[in-house]
Amino acid sequence: MSKPVIATTSLAGCFGCHMSFLDIDDRLLDLIELVEFNKSPIDDIKTFTKDCDIGLIEGGCCNTENIHLLKEFRKRCKILVSFGECAIMGGLPAMRNDISVKECLEEAYLSGPSTVNEDKILPNDEELPMILDRVYPCHEIVKMDYHLPGCPPTADMIWIVLHALILDVDIELPYEVIKYD
Amino acid sequence: MEKKVTFTIDNKECTATAGSFIVDAARKNGIYIPTLCNYDGVKPAGSCRVCTVKVNKRHLTACTTPVAEGMEIEVDTAELNDLRNAVVELLFTEGNHYCPACEKSGDCELQALAYRFQIMAPRFPFQFNERDIDASHPKIYHDHNRCILCKRCIRAVKDKDGKSIFEFNNRAKEVRIKLDDKLGETLSDELALKAMEVCPVGSILVKEIGFKTPIGKRKFDRIPIGTQETTEQLSHKEEHHE
Numbered sequence: 001m002s003k004p005v006i007a008t009t010s011l012a013g014c015f016g017c018h019m020s021f022l023d024i025d026d027r028l029l030d031l032i033e034l035v036e037f038n039k040s041p042i043d044d045i046k047t048f049t050k051d052c053d054i055g056l057i058e059g060g061c062c063n064t065e066n067i068h069l070l071k072e073f074r075k076r077c078k079i080l081v082s083f084g085e086c087a088i089m090g091g092l093p094a095m096r097n098d099i100s101v102k103e104c105l106e107e108a109y110l111s112g113p114s115t116v117n118e119d120k121i122l123p124n125d126e127e128l129p130m131i132l133d134r135v136y137p138c139h140e141i142v143k144m145d146y147h148l149p150g151c152p153p154t155a156d157m158i159w160i161v162l163h164a165l166i167l168d169v170d171i172e173l174p175y176e177v178i179k180y181d
Numbered sequence: 182m183e184k185k186v187t188f189t190i191d192n193k194e195c196t197a198t199a200g201s202f203i204v205d206a207a208r209k210n211g212i213y214i215p216t217l218c219n220y221d222g223v224k225p226a227g228s229c230r231v232c233t234v235k236v237n238k239r240h241l242t243a244c245t246t247p248v249a250e251g252m253e254i255e256v257d258t259a260e261l262n263d264l265r266n267a268v269v270e271l272l273f274t275e276g277n278h279y280c281p282a283c284e285k286s287g288d289c290e291l292q293a294l295a296y297r298f299q300i301m302a303p304r305f306p307f308q309f310n311e312r313d314i315d316a317s318h319p320k321i322y323h324d325h326n327r328c329i330l331c332k333r334c335i336r337a338v339k340d341k342d343g344k345s346i347f348e349f350n351n352r353a354k355e356v357r358i359k360l361d362d363k364l365g366e367t368l369s370d371e372l373a374l375k376a377m378e379v380c381p382v383g384s385i386l387v388k389e390i391g392f393k394t395p396i397g398k399r400k401f402d403r404i405p406i407g408t409q410e411t412t413e414q415l416s417h418k419e420e421h422h423e
Binding site for chain 2: 082085088089090091092094095097098134137139140146147148149151173175176178179180181
């Protein structure tokens with residue numbers, strides 16, 4: 001039997017959840033015995049080369065590229081996991097959710113105290129993804145199967161959950177591993 | 182001598198002083214009923230509904246209902262636990278609770294309940310309501326994003342004449358906790374600290390002392406809310422009250 005395949009990505013996140021993933025330390029060695037990685041910053045595979053079993057999504061959706069990627073993950077992965085506070089509720093990027101996009105862009109590109117932008121140009125290249133009206137939790141865009149809270153999720157929780165998903169056993173989390181901060 | 186009554190909680194025979202509230206009576210019998218707006222030593226309000234139990238098949242708040250002879254109380258059932266989870270999830274989606282950025286994280290009772298119930302994500306959509314932060318007072322600030330309107334500050338923080346220092350402003354969706362204009366001016370350091378302690382979330386905070394306790398040593402880092410040690414920590418405060 002071939003090994004289960006894992007894909008990971010960071011949408012509107014800070015890569016902190018991926019750092020916490022690396023924090024499973026020497027258990028990484030056990031993990032690579034158990035699974036194969038496909039599209040992920042961990043092995044630097046940029047595009048899917050096969051369908052995957054587990055997809056870990058860090059970060060919420062703040063622009064059209066995030067949505068595109070998330071939908072692609074949904075198509076390619078059997079199990080999708082919201083990985084961290086931003087994927088679950090938007091996290092710190094969602095602090096802009098009660099501010100209009102116009103106001104956000106103006107603050108960032110025109111009127112910010114350290115901004116030099118003499119031509120008063122807002123990013124408008126058609127190659128650039130469009131910023132969304134607000135930051136969306138992943139489960140508001142596609143169906144997510146599991147949620148791992150935390151900023152970042154604790155390494156122990158990541159390991160327990162991944163291990164259980166890979167071996168197809170019940171997930172049992174001790175009290176200390178669930179943290180929202 | 183105080184009159185005793187006998188009743189059952191989840192079919193376990195219990196006794197307690199007549200007239201004591203179900204939450205306290207249960208605790209005396211070694212049974213924890215989750216609470217949020219309730220604060221030891223302060224008149225209960227029954228506003229958050231986290232302590233909802235079934236008494237003789239009817240839903241009642243355990244913090245405001247006195248025990249009576251022969252009551253059959255249900256606490257730890259699938260239905261009631263789901264209802265409690267739902268209440269906590271509603272609070273998380275109604276306000277803007279950015280735990281990673283909150284000074285109270287680790288000491289927050291709302292968060293502690295979510296940890297205890299192992300809530301991984303709320304079932305309700307996040308509202309992202311617009312709320313302000315009021316940092317105009319020299320000693321404390323209010324973050325209305327986090328306020329759950331439990332009225333604990335109103336009920337527990339009083340001046341020497343017994344007047345509430347905090348008050349509700351506006352109505353319905355617009356309701357906000359506010360310091361009384363006059364009494365707020367003379368807020369002592371001691372009362373400011375008490376207000377922060379009484380607040381179950383990170384809505385009332387004393388300035389310049391944030392993140393004092395390191396991660397790992399905060400109240401609910403290792404011990405779930407409602408277990409022996411946290412209950413003791415919380416009830417230390419009760420001696421100061423009426």
